[in-house]
Amino acid sequence: MPLSPDSLGVPASIAGSRPRVRFAPSPTGYLHVGGARTALFNWLYARHYRGTLILRIEDTDAERSTPEMVEGILQGMRWLGLNWDEGPFFQTDRVETYRGVAATLLASEHAYYCFCSKEDLEIRRAQATAEGRPPRYDGTCRNISSEEAARRKSGGEAAVVRFKVPQSGSTAFDDAVFGRVEFANAEVEDFVLLRSDNGPTYHLSVVADDIKMRITHVIRGADHISNTPKQVMIYEALGVPMPIFAHVPLILGPDKTRLSKRHGATSVLAYREEGIIPEAFRNFLALLGWTAPEGTPEILGDERLISLFDLNAISRSDAVFDRAKLDWFNTEYIRSYPSEKLLPLIEEEWAKAGIKNQIHDRQSLLATIELLKPRARSLKDFATSLRAFFTDDFETDPAATAKFLKDESVRQILIELAQRYETCDDFSEPGMEKLLRDLAAEKNVKAGALINGARVALTGQGVAPSLFAVMMALGKDRTVKRLKEIPF
């Protein structure tokens, strides 16, 4: 694959080298659809430019981060097939680094100690809001001399470290998706870098790590746009070149509000449970906020996705998660996957459902899957509605029985049909069809009535492929047996 030059104006310091990107989830929740899409974009970008994807766990919020969530995120990444090249790194392992950066900022007077208590701040914020003033930090400790601060600090007084935000001017950055974004510095408060427990806040740790890990492109959710100037200020204070920022629009629920538990699946792993093929999910997610060049079909396997993906085609507006379209991608992938490729995925479904496949001949098994593929919407179907093709241990759908087998005479004719099948020596599609149609004519019933009834008897479902193809898939013995033993 030829490497195209980065069209985004990579700074000279970075140009020529491979991009290093990172996915940096916070283990305070599952890997949800939005996070997954961000991870995917990073992955696609890294793979497109043959760069490096780093996985970094931002677990500096001790209150809310849990090991279970870390595990869930890793599982989600693995299921999605988003392999990373470095990490996972945990920010809690790196607090010394952050303290070092904070010390640097303190020393250069870009930061200062603040002794205001959380409670005081709370009160002042409430007051400010009540008086119609913006609830920003009021700078009480901003002018405490470094000597006094050091004295109070060593005297055991609790303090946080705040960044000294310039009081005038503005801070801007060129976003690869949104273009130039500018904020008045007066709008930015002196934010906290180091908490009173000496732990870093997000702004400190991201910047420190992105520098340390030599990140070239920060591809993350648009919810971080408003925070970016703070980070830009840190880069500037440190005199370190900035990465390129690329903020990707959010994914919303069908009601156009932020995607949440209310909208169903929280964790991407829920889609594994629903029988979604990872590659289909990737394809679907990629097209949520990113558009392939005009004329490109929407079914884009990994290879094409990787070769086509770039930051400049990312949309600026939020996208609504459309489950129906996901399902469409899934059916397309099921249909396009060769049975050999589908088989292991289907076997997982059987394992989950406790199904023991009874088709031991591999060729027959693959042929059966081939027959069923066009009708499956989900991998799960192979363990539910299509179960009867693989095991005798299946149940018959009462609704199907009520619709096609309510007539006792049909049942009787099917038993007769079974007898004819049993004694015939040419078990073939046309052969079986002829026997059935002849019998229908003899009994003066519509062939369709027998066909539909037989379908329910053979598959337990009112919906299945062409009946005679079904018979071939089941084989003579099972076909005869099931026709004879129609359940009520």
Next chain:
RNA sequence: GGCGGGUUCGUCUAGGGGUCUAGGACACGGCCCUCUCAAGGCCGGUACACGGGUUCAAAUCCCGUACCCGCUACCA
């Protein structure tokens, strides 16, 4: 409230002054096919948030309004 961003069919989007009586995909409706259900084939409806400008000409540029989203923490 302040700040930032967004707004083209129900959804994802194309389009970036004339080629737009606005294109594609999913979804939806109808017909055909038919042994069920899909699939497939054919046909169809539906969109430039609103109001002002600028211009010979605006979905496309500017301003305002509305609505939506985000941020506004010792969360990330």
